[in-house]
Amino acid sequence: MxxxxxxxxxxxxxxxxxxxxxxxxxxxxxxxxxxxxxxxxxxxxxxxxxxxxxxxxxxxxxxxxxxxxxxxxxxxxxxxxxxxxxxxxxxxxxxxxxxxxxxxxxxxxxxEKYACIDCHGYDEDYAQYQFEQIEEEFLGSIHSTKHSEDFNCWMCHDAHTYRIAARSVELIKEIIEYDNLICLSCHANIEKYNLIMEGTNANILTTHGWLPNQALHFKNVRCIECHTAVNNDILVAHLVQPKKDAVHNCVECHSANSHLMASLYKFRTIETRSNVGFMNGVILNESFVIGANRNVFLNKMSMGIFILSIMAILMHFILRLITKK
Amino acid sequence: MSTRLYLYPVAIRVWHMVNALMFLLLIVTGLSLQYSSKDLEIVGFNLAITLHNIGGITLTASYLIFIIGGIVSGNMKHYKIKYKGFWNRLYKQGRFYIYGIFKHEDTPFPTSENMKFNPLQQFSYVLALFIGLPIVILTGWAYLFPEIVILKIFNLSGLLVNDLVHITIGFILSIFMFIHIYLCTIGPSVKNTFKSMITGWHE
Known part of the structure; x- marks a missing residue:
């Protein structure tokens, strides 16, 4: 019982x-x-x-x-x-x-306003966002070192409207627009710029005049792609570099080992098109980068055709020499 | 005794020379862009873009002059394929290149003022000049103004499709050029055809 x-x-x-x-x-x-x-x-x-x-x-x-x-x-x-x-x-x-x-x-x-780290720092719930590293990067950035405490999180991230785009927005182009507007809110807006800097802000179109297809670049990459140092641990790099250290070398992005894969496309590497042979295929979902999106199969096929053609020409030439009267 | 024919007037020779130089420039800079790398750059990326653009624009201008000049001067008649018995003539010329030449047979279609090109030359030039080149020029111009390219083609980036067409046709034209240069070594002597490209006289 x-x-x-x-x-x-x-x-x-x-x-x-x-x-x-x-x-x-x-x-x-x-x-x-x-x-x-x-x-x-x-x-x-x-x-x-x-x-x-x-x-x-x-x-x-x-x-x-x-x-x-x-x-x-x-x-x-x-x-x-x-x-x-x-x-x-x-x-x-x-x-x-x-x-x-x-x-x-x-x-x-x-x-006094709270800084992001005041609420999000050293908290298990937010560990995945690495706020401590973001804070560290920000403090080392030109924004912080040049302007000291005058430049705080709120300059870029308005707590009333800010939403993380990189993890939640599906279209890369929307992320680019959202993030670039943050930079432009100062660098193309004299009123906000003057909160921390005297004088006028430089015209972005002029300072980037060297960039080929400027409009296309502005629409397809974020400012931070070239202006921050890549950190593998955090989603959005915050170590904004002095302008002399910005990426100027085209092949940093336009190559098989594209810098974009470590920045803009970092968390999109679950590729849908990589299996059809394109290098850095995740970029192809929304864009195309010369030099970075080569097709492995086409490369091999063209190399094969080229070698066969040269061999055929050589064989023909040798036969002509052998059969020469 | 060999006969001398004045087949290539100055305008044709200049056009041909510009075409050849631009082709070489476009191949080298095109390869440099396609295989750009941080470790090895054939030509610096920025310089390669500038030179590729200059080469493409010059080639377009040269092509337009060739088309307009050809229509006005009547040079276009050499590219007009006569369909009757065409495949048979093509076979004969092909057979000569892969067999007859080694048996020292006479060329089946000797060059004359009325027939500057043999059937195989005519066929390959028509494909290269009237199909390949316009495609590569149009897709190249689309890259100069990327904003005009259709965003999506069958769910693929329009720029990607444009690029694939541009580099594929560009590659085929490059292979054409290698074969074209090699076939020029066939003649009374290896340098004969190259010489005629400078003097205008065909022997």
Whole structure:
């Protein structure tokens, strides 16, 4: 009888454990969903003003509602925010809770912003992104060494809109456009450029005048392909080099051992076309690079035809010599 | 006794010389681009692009002059294939090259003012000049203006298809050139045909 009871207990336990685990996972997920929902509701109060170029508030001095202009840098579009990496947060997770009150206290404008490493560094959950190495690379980059602390993560990555493209976007061209726009947000925008540099920024079209088929290059590779040092451990290199160290040698990319495979196409090496004999075939899914996309079969075939032709010519010539009167 | 015929006027010789030089330039720079490597560069990539572009543009101009000049001067008649008995004539000339020449047979189609090329020459020149060359020129120009190339052809990059066509036809034309140069050594002496390319006189 005891044995029977023990057996039944074991069966019950075996059945219950997976059920319990499912329950834990489901409830954790449900809790997260619930938290996001609550945060979204909370954020509505902020977005009520910050989602558009104007906002309305009650002015007690004038005893009436006033419509005013919102500073463009303080406008955050909810659609963009909820598609960004930080979509699940409520505004006061990163900003002071004192923003709850309106008018916001003036000194809050001077609050120090978090850097990426403050939240993502030394955390198992983010280990795969190698934030520590990104931080190290950034600190060694020309952006950081030339501009010290004035240049921070936010210069390139707006926490309200930033989303990682390289892992989530399927089309390489979209990744290129997204990433290049980050560079252009300073290098082709004098207002933002002047936040850290005096004077005018160099015209990119002129400084890259030496590049053949300039427009094609700009559309098909990211700025960082030539302007950063490749790091095999991280997806997007952050060690931006001084311009004298940028890639100028065409064959760095236009060769069988293409630099692009270690940068832009690094995480796309699960090729679909490599089995039809193209070198660096993953590039062919969306682009084509002279010198890097040779077809192995065609190369061998052409070499064979060439050798046969030369042999036939030589044989013919030798026979002519032998049969000469 | 050998007969002397003035078959190659100055314009034809200049065109031929420009064509030959541009072909060589395009082959060397084309190979350099196709097999570009960090370890070994036949010609530096940037220089190879510039020279390849110059060679391609010059070849196009030379080709257009050849076509227009040929129509105006009547030189085009030498490339007009007479279909009646064509394959038979082609066989005879082919047989001569791979057999008769070693038996010291007379050439079946001696060069004359009316028939500058033998049937095999005529056939290969028509293929090279009126099919191969226009394709290689058009695909080459497509590379000068890559934005005009269709993005996708049967789900393949348009630039890739363009490249494959360009290098395949370019390769066939290169092989044609090797054989063409070799066949020029056939004649009363090895240097005879080359000499006639300079003097204009065929012996």
């Amino acid at each position: 005891e044995r029977k009871l023990l057996k039944m207990f074991k069966i019950a336990i075996r059945g219950l454990v997976p059920l319990f685990m499912l329950f834990v996972i489901f409830s954790a997920s449900a809790q997260k969903e619930e938290r996001i929902k609550e945060n979204k509701k909370f954020n509505e109060r902020c977005f009520a003003c910050h989602k558009s170029s104007t906002y309305t508030y009650f002015n007690p001095e004038m005893d009436k509602k006033v419509r005013d202009k919102m500073c463009p840098d303080r406008v955050i579009y909810p659609d963009e925010y909820y598609q960004s990496n930080h979509y699940s947060f409520k505004c006061t997770d990163c900003h002071s809770e004192e923003y709850d009150s309106f008018p916001h206290p003036v000194y809050l404008r001077m609050e």
